[in-house]
Amino acid sequence: MSPRSEVASSDFESLRFRRIGGWVEQPDDLQPQLEGHDSADVIVVGAGFAGLSTALELNARGAKVIVLEQEFGGFGSSGRNAGYLLGSMGIEFELFAKRVGHEHARKFVSFYDEAVCYVERRLLELGIDCDYKSSGIIRAVVHPSQEKWLRRSMALGHELGSVTRFVDQAEMRARGIPPAFLFGSEQRGGTLNPGKYVSGLRRAAIQAGVKLYEKTPLLSYSEGPTITCKTARGSASARVMVLATNAYTPQLGLLRDKVAPIRVSAIETQPLSPKQLASLGWHGREGIITPHLTMESHRLTAHNTMVLTVKKLNYVYGSKTPNVPDNGAYGALVQTLRERHPSLYDLGIQHCWSGYVSVAYDALPVVGATGAQQNILYVSGCSGHGLATHSFMGQLLAERISGVESAFFTALQHKTPSTLPEPFQWCALKATFAAVKQYDDWTNRKARKAATAG
Numbered sequence: 001m002s003p004r005s006e007v008a009s010s011d012f013e014s015l016r017f018r019r020i021g022g023w024v025e026q027p028d029d030l031q032p033q034l035e036g037h038d039s040a041d042v043i044v045v046g047a048g049f050a051g052l053s054t055a056l057e058l059n060a061r062g063a064k065v066i067v068l069e070q071e072f073g074g075f076g077s078s079g080r081n082a083g084y085l086l087g088s089m090g091i092e093f094e095l096f097a098k099r100v101g102h103e104h105a106r107k108f109v110s111f112y113d114e115a116v117c118y119v120e121r122r123l124l125e126l127g128i129d130c131d132y133k134s135s136g137i138i139r140a141v142v143h144p145s146q147e148k149w150l151r152r153s154m155a156l157g158h159e160l161g162s163v164t165r166f167v168d169q170a171e172m173r174a175r176g177i178p179p180a181f182l183f184g185s186e187q188r189g190g191t192l193n194p195g196k197y198v199s200g201l202r203r204a205a206i207q208a209g210v211k212l213y214e215k216t217p218l219l220s221y222s223e224g225p226t227i228t229c230k231t232a233r234g235s236a237s238a239r240v241m242v243l244a245t246n247a248y249t250p251q252l253g254l255l256r257d258k259v260a261p262i263r264v265s266a267i268e269t270q271p272l273s274p275k276q277l278a279s280l281g282w283h284g285r286e287g288i289i290t291p292h293l294t295m296e297s298h299r300l301t302a303h304n305t306m307v308l309t310v311k312k313l314n315y316v317y318g319s320k321t322p323n324v325p326d327n328g329a330y331g332a333l334v335q336t337l338r339e340r341h342p343s344l345y346d347l348g349i350q351h352c353w354s355g356y357v358s359v360a361y362d363a364l365p366v367v368g369a370t371g372a373q374q375n376i377l378y379v380s381g382c383s384g385h386g387l388a389t390h391s392f393m394g395q396l397l398a399e400r401i402s403g404v405e406s407a408f409f410t411a412l413q414h415k416t417p418s419t420l421p422e423p424f425q426w427c428a429l430k431a432t433f434a435a436v437k438q439y440d441d442w443t444n445r446k447a448r449k450a451a452t453a454g
Helices: 009-014 049-060 093-100 102-125 144-159 169-174 194-208 246-252 274-280 327-340 386-401 407-411 424-453
Strands: 036-039 042-045 065-068 084-086 137-140 165-167 184-187 189-191 211-213 220-222 227-230 234-238 240-243 259-269 287-289 296-300 306-310 349-360 366-370 376-380
Touching (some): 042 227, 084 102, 084 287, 093 144, 137 189, 189 287, 246 259, 246 376, 306 327
Antiparallel strands (some): 259 306
């Protein structure tokens, strides 16, 4: 490792862990806790992309909706992600096709791409200003050895209906993409501020008359024709409940055998100076992801900081989701920043955060209904690509509850493989992460050697 890629101790001293993520603050108009009893047509648990979108879509169809949120709207993964509005390029085509077959996989691709259109449309309809920049997303390689996989993925994606284009080195340089990223595959979409987006959904829901109870964790619920939810100071009842709790769903006693909460992390730099921005030349500000097995994501924000996410995954025994720092992940991201953007070697780190995504063993969304009356609906398993898909699920769930099941919702139905019981799950996931890291480290060593030779 070259001296310029080493992570100094001062990097860690400057990291400031944010328990609420990097994009949100607790709102000034925090909504009251649920006290006593309330009733509605539908209870939605979770005030993130999926929960708030579902509540808004149901409200627009005339339903009375209650939303229960354990912290405040956007506190969970919706306010912690990288802010990529990304469609089908974010999924693993080969895995999907092998799991459900080509024809069914085409429907999944269509769902992912339509979700991007849905969010773009809702931003206009709801008047949400979230710094959306529709500059496209590029999956960019850092070493020529990744080209074979990239082109194979693109070819299969085209067979399944995913619209992408190859961006060669000449175009990458002409567009000012940082030189560490050699060439790649591009798809429409862009980057936004997820905190502003989810806060915009929250504001729209409150203004529309959705009853949002914050600081109100769901403690338990009873099934039946009428579902009753118990909270610390009250209860709520409705004929339908939607669990839009994603990675936290197993803690409610559901989907524990279907999804695992995986911890992902992010760092945000100090604002770049005009000189540092000029040294990058990244005038299009495209969102960049890499084809590593555990991808890296790199993006500039509207306030001229850089956000890097993922790089290293973690799993907590028993599918727990403690809101604690992950210094190993932050260190890996700092090292990645120094290696991919050497002109920013002296750029400080402003803060860091972590959150949880839900992942099924086949990496496919987990959507369905349960209970004797089939009146408990759930959505999970976004595998880190929930900004668009979980927003779009709001419309699909609202349609289903209103008696109309769309072709998109039907297409998502499949048999999700069962997870392993503990301690086997912990062992399997830790072993998988270690093997993946070895492979990615091998790629990074080759990229480092090539950069040094160049």
